[in-house]
Amino acid sequence: MAKNKQQPSPDIFLVIVTLSLLTVGLIMVYSSSAIWANYKFEDAFYFAKRQMLFAGVGVLAMYTISTIDYWVWKKYSKTILILCFILLIAVVIPGIGMVRGGARSWIGVGAFSIQPSEFMKFGLICFLAKYLSENQKLITTFKSGLLPTLTLVFVAFGLIMLQPDLGTGAVLVATCVVMIFISGARISHFVWLGMIGVLGFVGLILSAPYRIKRIISFIDPWQDPLGAGFQIIQSLYAIGPGGLFGLGLGQSRQKFYYLPEPQTDFIFAIIAEELGFIGGVFVILLFSLLLWRGIKIALSAPDLFSSLLATGIISMVSIQVIINIGVVTGLFPVTGITLPFLSYGGSSLTLTLATVGVLLNISRYSKI
Amino acid sequence: MRATFFTVKKRLVVSLIVGLSLFLIISIRLGYVQFALGNFLTERAEDSWSRNVPFEPQRGDILDRNDVKLATNQSAPTIFVVPRQIENPTQVAKQLSDVLGMPVQKAYKHITKVTSIERLHPEGRKVTLDIANKIRDLDIKGVYIAEDSRRYYPYGKYLSHVLGFAGIDNQGLMGLEAYYDKELKGEEGNVRFFSDAKGKRMPKIADQYQSPVDGLDLRLTIDSRIQTAIERELDNAEALYNPEGIVAIAMNPNNGEILGMASRPSFNPIEYQTVSPEIYNRNLPVWSTYEPGSTFKIITLAAALEENLVNLQKDNFHDGGSVEVGGAHLHCWKSGGHGSQTFLEVVQNSCNPGFVELGDRLGKAKLFKYIKDFGFGEKTGIDLQGEGKGILFKLDRVGPLEAATTAFGQGVSVTPIQQVAAVAAVVNGGYLYKPYIAKELVDSKTGTVLKKFTPEMKRKVISEETSKQVRYALESVVAQGTGKNAFVDGLRVGGKTGTAQKVKDGRYMENNYIVSFIGFAPADKPEVVIYVAVDHPRDTLQFGGTVAAPIVGNIMKDIKQILDIKSRKGAIAKEYNSWLDPAPIIVPNFVGMDKSKLQTQLVELKIEASGSGNIVKFQSPAPGTKVKPNSKIRLFFDEEKNDKLKKK
Known part of the structure; x- marks a missing residue:
């Protein structure tokens, strides 16, 4: 419907970087999950096959969405946001939302379940891009610009924290803050908000004991090596012995049941173990190229909406990468978010690829 | 609009820079973890991946000074299982229980335990080589045989208190085994293999072997030949007197080396678990404290001579049987007293009033100074556990009575080892040495001496001249006084008897003495x-001269041979004037004598005849030997004619 037969071609560089990350991801999902998959399902390819399927669906979605002109998102942003809110409220209701990994964050049936918080990130990016591009002058004021925007963001954040899912919530807030910053909000407001934010963050952490445990475990994981510090210690046991060149592809020792579910949140630890510092930096470099390309698209976007939309998408991906690798290397407390394109997981992978599709569509109209 | 769009672009560039900086930071963090923390993490990670099958080191042997093994090891392997590698627990439990003789359920419990590695305690620990071979032949996956050994004491009860014993983990628990445990023990080695978190072997990673470091051999100052003589004499004395206990120490006075040390009751180190801890915990020669009795007079004598307060030959003393000190009557052991005598005779007779006089001449300050200088009231520092230190009167509480009794060995409490060290100092020219028993630590493979324990001279207490005079006086005690039973022909034995009434709850016990020499x-x-020292010998006169002196004499006889001490001239001639010690009879030559002629020869000897005939062919002991009256002489008779018959 929204197809334009004279659409310019998208940014091929972005496509190449995305597919490179996807390839590394598929290889590493297989390598890190084979032992566990073989033990649990007697099929070393169990996770790899599924991830391949998700990647196929994701790439298809990416391509399809890259042909849908971006202003559609502006047009339906309100509807999307409301739908996201409905889902987000529904998921925290016991009986509707399903608990996985300690958080009530899934909705749906079996393989067809989704994480509403993942959709919320995109929904909010769309809405903020529209709202900020239409009310750019207001954003410099606190009462009528910044305050309502932030209120919206924090309502969404609050709902996500009910699950609770601090990782996704943090990515959501950080992404929105970047968008508000880009759109021209006052620096002095940021200073104030930053201070409030720090206080709020501290308050959140202090309000839930398990978060304190995670904080402590991140400062000195060996205080509780079998409890709170377990994951980070096992992650470091993978990364440390990796050295410069790694133990070689497929040679990880920590994937032998030491690091729990090595194909998901902690896949970067296995990458650093098998492919070493070189491999780890290579992955970070691919993400840096993605960021650079994303910002370049935003810089040359045809209008403020598309510029902010591109910014939101690329910020979301980059922030997630920084937090995930920060967690895996022991720089941040454990929060449980995936590494985009690389971690195993259908919902996360297909949605990330789909959002890159939006970015690709904007790139069709950018003068790079 | 354009201006604000410019702001947007500016801020996009800022965001890009910030974002790239954050990527740089996580890259640096990655490098920090891999390079700066790499070694630490790798070490920890390897510990978490690896499972160790321990390899016990060989515990060092304990040797006598001539390398006779007193404590050593017998190979006794230990069985380990890695439960996760066991494929068929039911079958394996059955197999193991058959070979090891343990209940099937117990074996099953061991091999299915949720642990990385399990010892089959105790049935599978320190098994015989035969059982180990049977297990090896079964070739069960997940069952390992580790080299291990069992402590072994070839001589049983011999030297047991000194050697002590080691437990099932080859850890020293008592005696030298405990005192030198660190040196004897060695360091554990292991075979290390990498395993996954479920305990299965990780593929493609080679096992690592860390060889154990064997313990060092401990060479003692003990001479097993002397120890053998001591143990034999103590066995005899135990059989003869049925005492509560016996203590014996032999020491080289010139350096403090302990040559032998034994006590009764003793125990077999291997069976320590069945022995009362009171027995194995108390190494009596260093642990026990008691009134020494007259042996302590040596100290008083040495002090008085050193201070020039007496001339043994010229000064006379009249013993009327008792002496009054501080209102109390102190009696001589001989009722009626020894009468008029020189001080040399005072020493020979062990005359109590005579020593009260010497103590009086010294004064309490000097007497106690010498007692302390000779090492009483403090531990000698010998390298054995559980040494006692004895009790002396506090100087400010010593009145004339306490000083007087102390002078002849009552009212002080000392250990046997203190007395040996002190008397060694008296006779060696005045040098007080620290007694010691560990001579060298030796590499068990190469025999290289890695550490030598050297004699430690603590101080010089008396002069060479005084020492010489005391030696003379004490030699005369053996030749002419109370110590005659310790006399050994040609060896010039000196010594002093002691008979001390035992104290219980602050009172002297009736008819219960520790007799010593x-x-x-x-x-x-x-x-x-x-x-x-013999504690409460029964069915005998409880005198040091009767019970303890002959034991020392017998040991001395052996030592003369063992140390190859040449016979001396210039000895003080032995006097035979006591009913306790009749003059010996020199055995005549009976060989070739006719039976009828024998009757005239046998005044004080008993004949034990064997063989048939009238002519003495052999005799034992040999002619010329000195024997006690009424000793048995064995004679073997034969007919001369029989020889001729055989020739036909």
Whole structure:
């Protein structure tokens, strides 16, 4: 419907970087999950096959969405946001939302379940891009610009924290803050908000004991090596012995049941173990190229909406990468978010690829 | 609009820079973890991946000074299982229980335990080589046989208190085994293999072997030949007197080396678990404290001579049987007293009033100074556990009575080892040595001496001249006084008897004595000091001279041979004037005598005849030997004619 037969071609560089990350991801999902998959399902390819399927669906979605002109998102942003809110409220209701990994964050049936918080990130990016591009002058004021925007963001954040899912919530807030910053909000407001934010963050952490445990475990994981510090210690046991060149592809020792579910949140630890510092930096470099390309698209976007939309998408991906690798290397407390394109997981992978599709569509109209 | 769009672009560039900086930071963090923390993390990670099958080191042997093994090891492997590698627990439990003789359920419990590695305690620990071979032949996956050993004491009860014993983990628990445990123990080695978190072997990673470091051999100052003589004499005395206990120490007075040490009751180290801890915990020669009795007079004598307060030959003393000190009557052991005598005779007779006089001449300050200088009231510092330190009167509480009794060995409490060290100092020229028993630590493979324990001279207490005079006086005690039973022909034994009434709850016990003798030889240049004390000997006169002196004499006889001490001239001639000690009879030559002629020869000897015929063919002991009256002489008779018959 929204197809334009004279659409310019998208940014091929972005496509190449995305597919490179996807390839590394598929290889590493297989390598890190084979032992566990073989033990649990007697099929070393169990996770790899599924991830391949998700990647196929994701790439298809990416391509399809890259042909849908971006202003559609502006047009339906309100509807999307409301739908996201409905889902987000529904998921925290016991009986509707399903608990996985300690958080009530899934909705749906079996393989067809989704994480509403993942959709919320995109929904909010769309809405903020529209709202900020239409009310750019207001954003410099606190009462009528910044305050309502932030209120919206924090309502969404609050709902996500009910699950609770601090990782996704943090990515959501950080992404929105970047968008508000880009759109021209006052620096002095940021200073104030930053201070409030720090206080709020501290308050959140202090309000839930398990978060304190995670904080402590991140400062000195060996205080509780079998409890709170377990994951980070096992992650470091993978990364440390990796050295410069790694133990070689497929040679990880920590994937032998030491690091729990090595194909998901902690896949970067296995990458650093098998492919070493070189491999780890290579992955970070691919993400840096993605960021650079994303910002370049935003810089040359045809209008403020598309510029902010591109910014939101690329910020979301980059922030997630920084937090995930920060967690895996022991720089941040454990929060449980995936590494985009690389971690195993259908919902996360297909949605990330789909959002890159939006970015690709904007790139069709950018003068790079 | 354009201006604000410019702001947007500016801020996009800022965001890009910030974002790239954050990527740089996580890259640096990655490098920090891999390079700066790499070694630490790798070490920890390897510990978490690896499972160790321990390899016990060989515990060092304990050797006597001539390398006779007193404590050693017998190979006794230990069985380990890695439960996760066991494929068929039911079958394996059955197999193991058959070979090891343990209940099937117990074996099953061991091999299915949720642990990385499990010892089959105790049935599978330190098994015989035969059982180990059977297990090896079964070739069960997940069952390992580790080299291990069992402590073994070839001589059983011999030297048991000194050696002590080691437990099932080859850890020293008592005696030298505990005192030198660190040196004897060695370091554990292991075979290390990498395993996954479920305990299965990780593929493609080679096992690592860390060889154990064997313990060092401990070479003692003990001479097993002397120890053998001591143990034999103590066995005899135990059988003869059925005492509550016996203590014996032999020491080289010139350096403090302990040559032998034994006590009764003793125990077999291998069976320590069945022995009362009161027995194995108390190494009596260093642990027990009691009133020494007259052996302590040596100290008083040495002090008085050193201070020039007495001339043994010229000064006379009249013993009327008792002496009054501080209102109390102190009696001589001989009722009626010894009458008029020189001080040399005072020493020979062990006359109590005579020593009260010497103590009086010294004064309490000097007497106690010498007692302390000779090492009483403090531990000698010998390298054995559980040494006692004895009790002395506090100087400010010593009145004339306490000083008087102390002078002849009552009212002080000392250990046997203190007495040996002190008397060694008296006779060696005045040098107080720290007694010691570990001579060297030796590499068990190469025999290289890695550490030598050297003699430690604590101080010089008396002069060479005083020492010489005391030696003379004590030699005369053996030749002419109360110590005659310790006399050994040609060896010039010196010594002093002691008979001390035991104290219980602050009161002297009736008819219950510790009788002792401390001797040294040869008197001109002592090479050994021997102390023997028998606690409450039964069915005998409880006198040191009767019970303890002969034991020391017998040990001395052996030592003369063992140390190859040449016979001396210039010895003080032995006097035979006591009913306790009749003059010996020199055995005549009977060989070739006719039976009828024998009757005239046998005044004080008993004949034990064997063989048939009238002519003496052999005799034992040999002609010329000195024997006690009424000793048995074995004679073998034969007919001359029989020889001729055989020739036909």
